[in-house]
Amino acid sequence: MLNNDKLIIGGHEFDSRFILGSGKYSLDLIKAAIESAKAEIITLALRRAATGNIANILDYIPKGITILPNTSGARNADEAVRIARLSREIGCGDFVKIEVIRDSKYLLPDNYETTKAVEILAKENFIVMPYMYPDLNAARDMQNAGAAAIMPLGAPIGSNKGLCTKEFIKILIDEINLPIIIDAGIGAPSQACEAMEMGAAAVMANTAIATSGDIVLMASAFKKAIEAGREAYISGLGRIIDKAEASSPLTGFLHE
Amino acid sequence: MSSDHMIYMPDMEIKESDMLDIVLNKTDEYDESKYNDNDVLKALKKENLTPYDFGALLSSAALNHLEEIANRSIKETRRYFGNNIYMFTPLYISNYCENHCIYCGFNCNNNIKRAKLNYTEIEKEMYEISKTGLQEILLLTGESRKMSDVSYIGEAVKLAKKFFKTIGIEVYPMNSDEYEYLHKCGVDYVTVFQETYNADKYKTLHLSGHKRVFPYRFYSQERALEGKMRGVGFAALLGLYDFRKDAFATGLHAYLIQRRFPHAEIAFSCPRLRPAANNDKIKYNEVTETQLLQTVMAYRIFMPYANITISTRECQRVRDNIIKIAATKISAGVDVGIGGHGNNNAKGDEQFEISDTRNVKEVYDAIIKQGLQPVMSDYIYV
Numbered sequence: 340m341l342n343n344d345k346l347i348i349g350g351h352e353f354d355s356r357f358i359l360g361s362g363k364y365s366l367d368l369i370k371a372a373i374e375s376a377k378a379e380i381i382t383l384a385l386r387r388a389a390t391g392n393i394a395n396i397l398d399y400i401p402k403g404i405t406i407l408p409n410t411s412g413a414r415n416a417d418e419a420v421r422i423a424r425l426s427r428e429i430g431c432g433d434f435v436k437i438e439v440i441r442d443s444k445y446l447l448p449d450n451y452e453t454t455k456a457v458e459i460l461a462k463e464n465f466i467v468m469p470y471m472y473p474d475l476n477a478a479r480d481m482q483n484a485g486a487a488a489i490m491p492l493g494a495p496i497g498s499n500k501g502l503c504t505k506e507f508i509k510i511l512i513d514e515i516n517l518p519i520i521i522d523a524g525i526g527a528p529s530q531a532c533e534a535m536e537m538g539a540a541a542v543m544a545n546t547a548i549a550t551s552g553d554i555v556l557m558a559s560a561f562k563k564a565i566e567a568g569r570e571a572y573i574s575g576l577g578r579i580i581d582k583a584e585a586s587s588p589l590t591g592f593l594h595e
Numbered sequence: 596m597s598s599d600h601m602i603y604m605p606d607m608e609i610k611e612s613d614m615l616d617i618v619l620n621k622t623d624e625y626d627e628s629k630y631n632d633n634d635v636l637k638a639l640k641k642e643n644l645t646p647y648d649f650g651a652l653l654s655s656a657a658l659n660h661l662e663e664i665a666n667r668s669i670k671e672t673r674r675y676f677g678n679n680i681y682m683f684t685p686l687y688i689s690n691y692c693e694n695h696c697i698y699c700g701f702n703c704n705n706n707i708k709r710a711k712l713n714y715t716e717i718e719k720e721m722y723e724i725s726k727t728g729l730q731e732i733l734l735l736t737g738e739s740r741k742m743s744d745v746s747y748i749g750e751a752v753k754l755a756k757k758f759f760k761t762i763g764i765e766v767y768p769m770n771s772d773e774y775e776y777l778h779k780c781g782v783d784y785v786t787v788f789q790e791t792y793n794a795d796k797y798k799t800l801h802l803s804g805h806k807r808v809f810p811y812r813f814y815s816q817e818r819a820l821e822g823k824m825r826g827v828g829f830a831a832l833l834g835l836y837d838f839r840k841d842a843f844a845t846g847l848h849a850y851l852i853q854r855r856f857p858h859a860e861i862a863f864s865c866p867r868l869r870p871a872a873n874n875d876k877i878k879y880n881e882v883t884e885t886q887l888l889q890t891v892m893a894y895r896i897f898m899p900y901a902n903i904t905i906s907t908r909e910c911q912r913v914r915d916n917i918i919k920i921a922a923t924k925i926s927a928g929v930d931v932g933i934g935g936h937g938n939n940n941a942k943g944d945e946q947f948e949i950s951d952t953r954n955v956k957e958v959y960d961a962i963i964k965q966g967l968q969p970v971m972s973d974y975i976y977v
Binding site: 394 | 673674675676677678679728853857858859860861900959963966967968969970971972973974975977
């Protein structure tokens with residue numbers, strides 16, 4: 340692993356660039372998945388953080404891991420804000436991933452409502468990480484509203500389709516001065532690697548791991564892919580030769 | 596003389612919508628015998644299925660491809676829900692009913708023990724249920740506005756909020772302002788079974804009472820969503836009529852509601868007609884286990900994001916296998932009588948016979964044993 344290559348979000352430093360999800364798989368595998376992924380941040384749907392004593396997901400997350408609660412279930416800014424405040428109240432810390440979704444079929448985020456929630460929560464000193472559709476104008480608004488990172492989707496949540504929005508994510512990486520973390524749609528380690536090669540600051544994955552045949556092994560595969568992609572990005576990718584070059588220059592006649 | 600089942604009664608909110616006509620016409624046109632193997636395979640290859648493709652999965656031709664359908668179904672279930680299985684229990688608080696539905700154990704002409712729980716008794720039932728660890732409850736009543744009016748249901752919901760995170764209701768259809776009131780009390784999910792989508796058949800089964808009015812029942816989900824509910828559930832009682840047509844109509848109804856209300860959470864229940872007090876009076880078309888499985892999988896592939904509940908009418912073997920393939924929601928510790936949880940003696944008779952009598956712990960352990968993850972609540976009321 341590279342020395343001193345830290346992921347910095349809202350002033351907090353992390354060595355790992357792999358954010359692991361905790362949904363869609365058995366609670367008793369969470370600890371092993373975190374260890375195998377060497378993840379330092381795990382997302383958690385606050386609506387799953389039950390107060391009950393049976394199958395309470397909070398009991399399965401090891402100490403020392405940063406919890407990134409999300410506001411899934413929120414259909415507008417107001418609901419997202421209330422869920423975030425509740426999350427802080429029950430001791431889930433200051434990090435919050437804003438998810439505002441009012442489409443039950445594709446689960447696409449609502450950038451407009453998300454931006455409104457970012458503005459309110461940033462003022463309340465949350466470390467706000469909005470999940471968004473990769474639109475440059477929206478990302479700028481979120482940056483100006485105080486977001487700590489931007490989390491564009493690669494493809495619809497759970498689709499495992501990879502970087503369908505690649506060109507637009509590249510624009511965000513070039514133009515936004517915040518960590519760009521690819522959030523949804525990453526279905527295979529190779530896709531996570533590609534995202535990191537492009538300059539993404541981190542990758543978040545859940546369904547790809549949860550629906551694999553061996554959750555712990557797949558968590559490890561993602562970890563390696565993300566590290567490889569990061570090292571490639573820092574090294575600078577070599578040039579791509581897209582056609583054979585003429586053996587004598589086309590403009591050579593000028594010197595005849 | 597019976598009233599016209601297509602005419603609204605006074606005080607029923609009237610919906611100006613073409614959805615009913617669309618569902619009935621398309622269902623009428625749906626001819627399962629026209630589909631062949633190729634149609635089924637084509638449907639299975641598509642990422643997003645049209646209602647036509649859904650019809651293919653429900654057809655007899657699809658029976659030749661059950662294993663392939665099951666493979667697609669499990670993939671969709673895992674993709675949207677992972678290995679999560681949601682647990683809940685129904686709580687019947689009253690079994691008084693003003694409808695005469697000839698197949699139902701609660702029907703007003705049946706000579707059964709009637710009862711209604713008072714608030715102290717309701718709280719006692721809820722306390723007992725909450726001790727099992729469940730956090731989702733479904734409140735049910737018979738369809739009597741007189742004996743279980745909206746404010747009575749509302750008070751029961753407020754009590755439920757003390758013990759549970761997620762509250763659904765399965766009661767008589769009501770107007771959107773009444774749904775809105777119950778939403779404010781704490782309800783977010785409304786299920787209304789249409790029973791059968793064939794209006795002529797419906798007329799012969801529902802002889803009197805509010806339930807006789809077919810369109811009022813049909814538009815319940817729209818009124819519930821206009822009343823700010825978060826999700827709505829759909830079902831036909833399979834076996835009352837041609838189950839393929841009824842399942843097709845149920846799916847199409849849900850599909851059109853989702854298009855009109857994209858934020859709505861959609862859910863299906865898949866009850867088969869079972870013996871109930873006095874329903875030996877009617878002849879029904881037995882739906883086999885294979886046909887039930889086919890129907891559940893067709894719902895899953897057509898609307899992969901929908902929750903699907905598998906009823907305690909089904910036996911343990913069927914339920915435990917269907918949650919592996921397609922269903923995402925299962926009840927446990929079920930008592931379909933009145934007052935059987937915390938009030939030592941059951942006060943009122945049951946609506947139907949249940950087949951899976953396991954308690955919460957037993958169902959929980961069975962889910963874990965299959966490598967699935969029981970979830971008590973995935974919901975936050977804000």
